[in-house]
Amino acid sequence: AQSVTQLGSHVSVSEGALVLLRCNYSSSVPPYLFWYVQYPNQGLQLLLKYTSAATLVKGINGFEAEFKKSETSFHLTKPSAHMSDAAEYFCAVSDNTGNQFYFGTGTSLTVIP
């Protein structure tokens, strides 16, 4: 069984500040982990994914995440927030078939000018 916990349903950062969105997972098998972003009234877009290769994964729009097995974490970071980063972010886990995804509750990111 797999599950994901996202700490902090709302995160606010100033423009130019570090973005850190937290994600912890639980999985009975080696997990595949994903971050998705959802802009208002749009579908989900894949930011990045971890599928057992390099533990530091770089994604689109300057985001990256590091898989830490000892901490069962997959936190999403971006060095400098931009106004266009304001959105809802979802962490997701799947098993090694990559077929079913289980999502966290999402974190709403607000960027303050």
Added chain:
Amino acid sequence: GAVVSQHPSRVICKSGTSVKIECRSLDFQATTMFWYRQFPKQSLMLMATSNEGSKATYEQGVEKDKFLINHASLTLSTLTVTSAHPEDSSFYICSAILAGGTWQAFFGQGTRLTVV
């Protein structure tokens, strides 16, 4: 990249009527599609897994007679909300997996269903 088209994007219906939502993979074949429901300020919840040519597999707690899923072709899956009630109002999203082990799900734009 692969595109999944979901239609309609918004629908308002009267209580007791049925609503059909379509999910199409435009430039690839998807033997498996998934339907999710998103409650306000809650997680995306997997409702069911739809396999082409066979019956959908529903997650625990999802009423299969209420949420009818049909996957008649490799590019189309439909979700029909039957006898809709206001509590069915939600955001429904479909996704499809690109075959070949890319571990990437492509999502539709979602459908905002409002039952009045």
